[in-house]
Amino acid sequence: MSEPVFDIALDVLTKKYAALKAEKLNLDLTRGKPSEVQLALSNPMLENKNVFALDGSDCRNYGHLEGLPEARKLFGEYLGVPTQNVFVLGNSSLAVMHDLVVQMLMRPVPGEVRRWDAYHNLRNQPVMLCPTPGYDRHHAICEHYGIRMLPVPMKDGALDIDLVESLVQTERNVFGIWCVPKYSNPTGITYSLEVCERLANMEAPPGFRIFWDNAYAVHDLTEQSDELPNLFELCCRAKGSGRQEHREKEDRLFVIGSTSKITFASAGLAMLAASERNLAWFRQSLSVQTIGHDKLNQLWHVAFLKDMAGIRAHMAKHRAILKPKFDRVDEVLKRELSEFNFVRWNRPKGGYFVNLFVPKGRAKRVVELAGLLGVKLTPAGAAFPYGKDPDDSHIRIAPTFPPLSEVQKAMEVVALCIIIATYE
């Protein structure tokens, strides 16, 4: 970015600041939460009182550890995998990813002979590749279990696959990589076919796993959906190379999905898709962990969403609510910051976030100033491993939860704070 250019007088800024301060705002742009209006879209699901699955089984009772067959069919389609390659689980995809990490630490994944936790004792931490900016809760799992995070900064609006390939080859103990491959949290990036093909085909240790957190698979903000290549198919088709057998490439992938931002954030469904060997491995711990998940919720989800057409129609309603908010963020920033060349932001085609890049070393200050004016923002750096943005320039804006009027007001505050922080 070029040097900051100012043609605004300090006293104008001060007056604006004082005026906003007097409004005693209490606005929150911190987390990617659906709004009440969005949640209400799925209220018809609450009308369902059926308790019997298609196979006649009673969903109130124990059973179906892998998920209801009809749920596996629908969400297999949703994730682009055959029914037998998907489990439908509880209400939290984060819990699925957490549990996968824990199991990888505790016992060898298919193709590997050692459990990852064994490396800890050799004073060799397992290493997770973290495309940045990324999802803070992915990072929190790594931090909790002492997995060292290696940032992979996004490059030209894409995953830096050259760097990924090189790190997987040169770093010792590469445990895996976190990917939010479509409308990435928070960058909005969708992975290209080239990136996906190289992820499927690169050589990697047999214990390496791609955590393909496809959280925003159908969460478009425009009518033209980004097309995410089917990594599951690419991995199935990947040929062996070097010391790597074909099956190791098939096994390197965990696909994770969720309806938290389709139906109810706290009462949706999570799912895991993977090779049959991986699922058999996961089932071993799943079967000691639980007798089964809430199948009533699975049953009602299937009845409500029906099929992929039903999911798409439902998501169009979400889009109608969300698009104006994202448009408003863009409008306010354009209007307030058009004279300044030191701020850039993206206009995502899907997902839940807008990324603001302010001048280096100023992000923390912007967040602090906004806080003083009653606008809560996600802490600067939150999207980076260990909460450390090396440039202190990234701010994640989450405009989905507040009503449109609050989004507008909050963004006016943010814009002013950016100018002041840069002016300082």
Added chain:
Amino acid sequence: MSEPVFDIALDVLTKKYAALKAEKLNLDLTRGKPSEVQLALSNPMLENKNVFALDGSDCRNYGHLEGLPEARKLFGEYLGVPTQNVFVLGNSSLAVMHDLVVQMLMRPVPGEVRRWDAYHNLRNQPVMLCPTPGYDRHHAICEHYGIRMLPVPMKDGALDIDLVESLVQTERNVFGIWCVPKYSNPTGITYSLEVCERLANMEAPPGFRIFWDNAYAVHDLTEQSDELPNLFELCCRAKGSGRQEHREKEDRLFVIGSTSKITFASAGLAMLAASERNLAWFRQSLSVQTIGHDKLNQLWHVAFLKDMAGIRAHMAKHRAILKPKFDRVDEVLKRELSEFNFVRWNRPKGGYFVNLFVPKGRAKRVVELAGLLGVKLTPAGAAFPYGKDPDDSHIRIAPTFPPLSEVQKAMEVVALCIIIATYE
């Protein structure tokens, strides 16, 4: 038991066997599942469409990691602990126990300096005390994570607390003890005040934990409920002794509860009660594992069950369905086996199981014979660590799921198979 006494002719047995075989039965007494009639008792819960908690929060959205305040209040009362000492979680108490074990392996519990998994590397397995017969799924967790199980055979219909105290002192690396303290799975035993006081007050390693799986807290089969002492209070009141501080005794307890056999087996609520230090420790992993559990289900549970009086009234309806089944088991066994002095069984005052003790070395054969007649029983030995009953004499009968007529027929088969197996 005295020597088997026979006064039945072989040809009578053979005829009876052939007659039952011809009926081509398909009956199942394997698992402690509620029946459809029991599940229907909670159907009114499905009518609830409220989505807002008492604090005004939207239960469809993220939040309330520790559970809804009103759910914590009710289930704190249910488990006999203050509201701040209980978390209300997902649909599976087994998952809560599993996750506690995993976290104990991965990082030090309050009061301990090493994580339990560290012991693995010293070729010293952590050791779990397992009162036997016990709950097979407790054992499965230990087996999956390489925790060595040390059986503590029940003695005179009670936990052998002398042996527990001695093992905790003399065995290295005692990780904890599994207890189902009321209407124990499967023995039906309720722990006495003396046992509970000694559990609270004995000296034990700081990393030791009692897994107090109070799965049948209100699951009476008679109108006189067994009175389970409040171990949480006893631990809070326990004085320091020897090298042991008071707080270590307070921290040694995890109380686990569930509504799986109150409302819906697959869609109930699980809860964890413990000292504030333990809960703070558990919260650390919980907060990286999930954003929160299904709060709609928590909300509806509270509205449906209301308070302890509501829970008790609801459980009386379960009792009305279950008692005749347990009575029938007893009647058939009495009628068919009255002439034989080599079989004993219990008549539980609560819980989900009847225990049959057949002559040594004959349990497996009884289960096999019953299987040939179309009556599925839990594999003999299933209630023992590693599935090994040293006497091969225990059979767990689970009469709750089938209708009364099937319970009767199945028990007639079981009785005959016992006679034949012993005859052989």
